[in-house]
Amino acid sequence: MTLPPQIKIPATYMRGGTSKGVFFRLQDLPESCQQPGPARDQLFLRVIGSPDPYGKHIDGMGGATSSTSKCVILSKSSRPDHDVDYLYGQVSIDKAFVDWSGNCGNLSTAAGAFALHAGLVDPARIPENGVCTVRIWQANIGKTIIAHVPVSHGQVQETGEFELDGVTFPAAEIVLEFLDPADEGECDGGGAMFPTGRLVDDLEVPGVGTFKATLINAGIPTIFVNAADIGYTGSELQEAINNDTAALMRFETIRAHGALRMGLIKTLDEAATRQHTPKIAFVAPAADYKASSGKTVAGKDIDLQVRALSMGKLHHAMMGTCAVAIGTAAAIPGTLVNIAAGGGERTAVRFGHPSGTLRVGAEAKQINGDWTVSRAIMSRSARVLMEGWIRVPADSF
Structure with missing residues (x-):
């Protein structure tokens, strides 16, 4: 042989x-x-x-x-x-x-x-x-x-x-600039950056509930929901979610219905073969919390908290493309991300994630009623x- x-x-x-x-x-x-x-x-x-x-x-x-x-x-x-x-x-x-x-x-x-x-x-x-x-x-x-x-x-x-x-x-x-990061051609919905044409949707998920959601295409297609609406504080670390099989299944169900609403898939079954996109994340107002390293993140040092799931598990920090979505949504008054950050106009936001904090900037503007983003900027290594x-x-x- x-x-x-x-x-x-x-x-x-x-x-x-x-x-x-x-x-x-x-x-x-x-x-x-x-x-x-x-x-x-x-x-x-x-x-x-x-x-x-x-x-x-x-x-x-x-x-x-x-x-x-x-x-x-x-x-x-x-x-x-x-x-x-x-x-x-x-x-x-x-x-x-x-x-x-x-x-x-x-x-x-x-x-x-x-x-x-x-x-x-x-x-x-x-x-x-x-x-x-x-x-x-x-x-x-x-x-x-x-x-x-x-x-x-x-x-x-x-x-x-x-x-x-x-x-x-x-x-x-290393400073990164994501130019024109909105995925305008990805979805079948009515908006360029917002596929449904709305900053906030009522996302109905049979068997789970109906949630306020911001569905955005910037950096990577992302579904944002409020932490409180799904029973969380926004300060959770990986072990609070990744060891909870029922919670992970619920997140995946919400993600699948969000993907369908965004026009990324045509049937719910397709979500299983599209694990990377869209992302699902939940947001909450700034608050003190202990990061996974053990250090305390002070609420006064951040604008909001964000937790995001990737490939079916809570991410240990934050995906870079999702950070672009966070920065873009934060710059647009009325999105769930913007509201969690305190509302108003802003060109940058510092958010708390399980490992600490990250600052991301975005340049967004409204033209003829539609929002566009010219660039998002962040530093990595x-x-x-x-x-x-x-x-x-x-x-x-």
Whole structure:
């Protein structure tokens, strides 16, 4: 009996924001995986170690959480005024599929840094010392992201003093700009940023209840509900929700009905094969609480509290794309996020999440009755953790 050997594929393991993922240059992938399709999906499943009925990812690079089950492909961009194309795959932990329906805001940070590490940016555009502006085309959602990556001696400056709640050690700050982040073409509803044409909807969920909800497409499709309406304070940490099977099922039911209302799916059954989007989050006014690190977050230091679920579990911090949705919704008077933050007009908001706080800014304005957002801005950090080759059995894809 002849058994297949393992093959080696050049890869880099990176942290970006509060997430980690395996990064590839498109040109380094096996030929059958250089285009979308089953071969690429099967490769990424094997790289991460999914599907894993044990929920541990022992036989792969994944970390068995939504924050660590990720793969990224970068290539030189053929689009004018862009340096790289960035494609993101969210790998399911317990099912055999890769979700390509949205972006990862945290790994967008690492995408900018990896573009430099991987030699995908014109050397003439890289300063010897200073900040390199990396122009990224986010291929999943067709949007532009600008990453301002610090450079020292012609290389990415990774170490620094910038602290990010949810990340243990400080690093160099990378500023991200998400340009025109509203997903205008995603939904069938009546509004561009708000698919139903309303800032707040009554979301009816049979068997669960009817909830006030802000359904928004900015950064990533997101369903916001009030924490109090679903029996929470907004100060919850992961263990309060992720160990409650009934609560997780209720969140998934609400998410599925929200996805249907947003026009993202045509039947409720489709939600099971679209785990990455939309996100569901709940908001509450600012209050004192203890973060997962044990430190106290003072209510006076934040504008509101937000908790969000990703891939069926409460996130340990906050997804970057969901932070864009939070910043955008906070900037628009009348949304649930804006109301939780105290109402009124604002261009930035600092919110509390399970690991601490995060500040995000957004520039939103109303034109002919419709809201638009020109950009959202936040700071993250990124670092190479390991580089070399991924090994997978040759019959994996």
